[in-house]
Amino acid sequence: MSKLAAHVGTKIRMFRKNRGLTQEQLGEKVQQPQSYLGGIERGEKNISLDTIDKISNALGIRPVDLFSAYPETGRKNDEEKLADAITLLLKSRSVGEIKVILKLIEDVLKVFDSKI
Template identity: 40%
Template sequence: MNEDREVLKLVGARIRALRKERGYSQESLGEKGGFHFSYIGQIERGEKNVSLVNLAKIAESLDVNLIQLFAYIEMEEEFEVTENEKEISEIVQMLRDSSSDNIRVAKNVIKGIMM
């Protein structure tokens, strides 16, 4: 039974990480998928044994493949977002809102900086 809970917590942590990466609140993710925000919170905490159908809706709302919900992140007791992770999330959100041309320019700039 404890192993079942661990799987739920890992999937929930992955959903939380993807949601935060995209700058979504639990409420906005819930709205996109047709769920109440409290249900999203229960899933993220590993309290709900979510169905595959609902996982597919969540994946679609996060704009990822269903399989990506099972690509677990390294889970710590308390998920702590570092300053670098916050900056990266902000950059990712800006890129999501940009045109294809701007994304290509940003990619080239980053390549130039990293070399």
Template identity: 40%
Template sequence: MSAFSYSVGNRIRALRKQRGWTQEQLAEKANLHYSYLSSMERGERNVSIDSLEKVINALKINPMQIFNFMDTEVLEGTADKESTLQAINALLQVRNTDEVKMVYRILIDMLETFNGNSNNTNNST
């Protein structure tokens, strides 16, 4: 198994789990056998372009997203701040304006909550 195959497989697994899908569900949507998908996720297969395209279409993602290994690093906690910000930006680039504005509002609320909790902690010491 090559490092590249392993990274692609990890990325497929992460995208599948983000959607709350089982391997069987993704395999069905991609018209692949679930054992084949399982071996893809483990990086044990030399994946054909056709199979990869089926997975990309089933996940309804931009083909470049399958090679965005940074997301996996962010989720596993191994990415630095700059890489994490780039991953967040990449996620937002493919969303429409209303969705980006909604994420922005949610982020503002979260940061205000963090600031409030931080102030409460500082005041109690």
């Protein structure tokens, strides 16, 4: 198992679980059996660019998102999960709503920073 295959598989699993999909459900979306997706997620299978493209589209991410933080940059997996969850929440919002949310986040961070 290559380090890159394991990394990509871990990212696929994280995005899949964050979207509440089973391996079987993702497999249906990308026309691959669950057993093959399990092998990908465990880093046991090398996947083609076409499969990466299909999986990325099914998960609503960019292919590059599967390679982010490789090699490990010290960013914790929990941080990536939270960032992905926030992105998912914002995807269905209008630009105006996102601007309001951004302002709220900036205000909250100012409060946090002032307490340091």
